[in-house]
Amino acid sequence: MNKMMRNLSTLCLACTLVTGVAVADTALAQPVAAVKQKPSSLTGINSYTIFYGEPKPAVLQKLTAYELVVIEPRLWTKAQVDTLKQKGVKVLGYLSVLEQYKDSDLLKQATNGDYLTIKGKRDFRSDWESWSMDINSAHYRQLLLEDYRSQVLAKGLNGVFLDTMGNADDGIWPSDVSNRQREGAVQFVASLRADFPAQTIVQNWGLTALKDRTAPYIDGILWEDFDPQVVSKDQWSQNRMKELSALKQKHGLTVLTVDIGLTGKQKTSYLQLNSKLGYVGQVIKKSYDEL
Numbered sequence: 202m203n204k205m206m207r208n209l210s211t212l213c214l215a216c217t218l219v220t221g222v223a224v225a226d227t228a229l230a231q232p233v234a235a236v237k238q239k240p241s242s243l244t245g246i247n248s249y250t251i252f253y254g255e256p257k258p259a260v261l262q263k264l265t266a267y268e269l270v271v272i273e274p275r276l277w278t279k280a281q282v283d284t285l286k287q288k289g290v291k292v293l294g295y296l297s298v299l300e301q302y303k304d305s306d307l308l309k310q311a312t313n314g315d316y317l318t319i320k321g322k323r324d325f326r327s328d329w330e331s332w333s334m335d336i337n338s339a340h341y342r343q344l345l346l347e348d349y350r351s352q353v354l355a356k357g358l359n360g361v362f363l364d365t366m367g368n369a370d371d372g373i374w375p376s377d378v379s380n381r382q383r384e385g386a387v388q389f390v391a392s393l394r395a396d397f398p399a400q401t402i403v404q405n406w407g408l409t410a411l412k413d414r415t416a417p418y419i420d421g422i423l424w425e426d427f428d429p430q431v432v433s434k435d436q437w438s439q440n441r442m443k444e445l446s447a448l449k450q451k452h453g454l455t456v457l458t459v460d461i462g463l464t465g466k467q468k469t470s471y472l473q474l475n476s477k478l479g480y481v482g483q484v485i486k487k488s489y490d491e492l
Contacts, residue, residue: 241420242360242401243269243455243481246291250483251459253295254490256281263492265290271362271403274352275306282356293360293403294353298345298389299368299382300331307344308332315341317382319374326373333368336385345389353400360401360420363390367406387414394418403457408441416452427458427482429470442478449479456480462487 249269254260256277264270265288274282274294285292301308303325316323317333324333334341353361368374369383386407393402403421404412412422422445432438448454456478463471463484475482486492 241453241455243291243403243421244453246455246481248483249457249481250492251485251489252492254492260492261285269293271295272358274356274358277356279356282358286357286359291359291401293362293401294356294358295364296345296349296353296361297331297364298334298386299336299365300326300329300333302329302331305331307348310344312340314338315344317374317378319378324374333374336382336389342389342392349393354397360403361393362403362405362423364405366390366404366411366415367408370407370409370411383411383414386411387418390415390418408445412444412448416448416454419454421455421457423457423459424480425459427460427471427475427480428463429467429474433474446478458482459485461485 246268248267249271250264250267251271252260252264253273254276256264256272261281261284264285267290269291270285271293272282272295282292297305301311311334315334315338317335318324325331326333336342349361352358366386369379369386372379374382390402390404393400401421402419403423404415404419405423406425407415407422408424416422424441424445432442445454445456449456458475458480459482460471461484468484471484472482474480
């Protein structure tokens with residue numbers, strides 16, 4: 202994804218202590234309530250794409266070819282969303298959860314306690330020009346919900362695509378910080394499912410510990426950079442595929458994958474592997490900003 206919208210690969214930071222996280226919801230200390238299992242709202246979806254560019258007329262026409270699209274809703278009007286829905290397209294809106302781009306409108310309302318701090322300093326992801334956010338901050342979660350209501354619900358989207366969730370699993374923070382962020386992320390997703398049961402929820406990454414916790418509440422999970430030449434040989438990937446198969450069986454989870462720039466035999470291999478695993482794959486030509 203671009204700097205405003207993407208998920209992250211594994212990075213490492215030295216173990217430190219988190220400060221400045223006093224603002225927390227007491228509900229986070231409570232166990233996540235069990236939910237009634239239901240079939241994924243993505244069952245039967247065979248084609249999808251991700252598009253974060255502007256919805257010009259030619260783009261709208263191309264997007265009607267897919268059963269599911271993930272968009273940047275801040276660039277769309279409700280009428281444009283309705284254009285796709287009237288063609289039977291399910292539309293999900295982007296929402297970054299564990300970090301925010303430095304120029305994000307949401308940050309204009311953030312307080313000091315909303316930022317994740319390491320040794321008293323805010324954690325800035327320089328590779329992505331974004332700030333790590335404390336999902337355990339009640340105020341920050343409220344900002345996320347307000348953004349969700351105005352950009353997803355108010356515009357009539359079918360659901361939400363939760364990005365940067367994988368940060369909790371990526372080893373970019375000390376283990377105690379990652380554990381706390383993971384717990385907060387699970388609680389946030391559980392609250393979305395409880396409050397908006399008809400909405401589709403798709404999580405990006407979080408393929409190790411997080412997915413096992415969020416699986417009861419989400420409809421699908423996206424595996425970015427699903428390169429067949431890597432995942433068919435890499436043991437880490439093999440383990441994840443086995444675990445996802447179990448979650449598909451237990452929770453009816455839909456697995457989406459994506460890779461960029463594959464052509465020829467590589468693209469064929471990618472599509473064949475997705476078909477074999479029962480995943481829904483999509484090859485993006487150049488970037489998420491263009492079709």
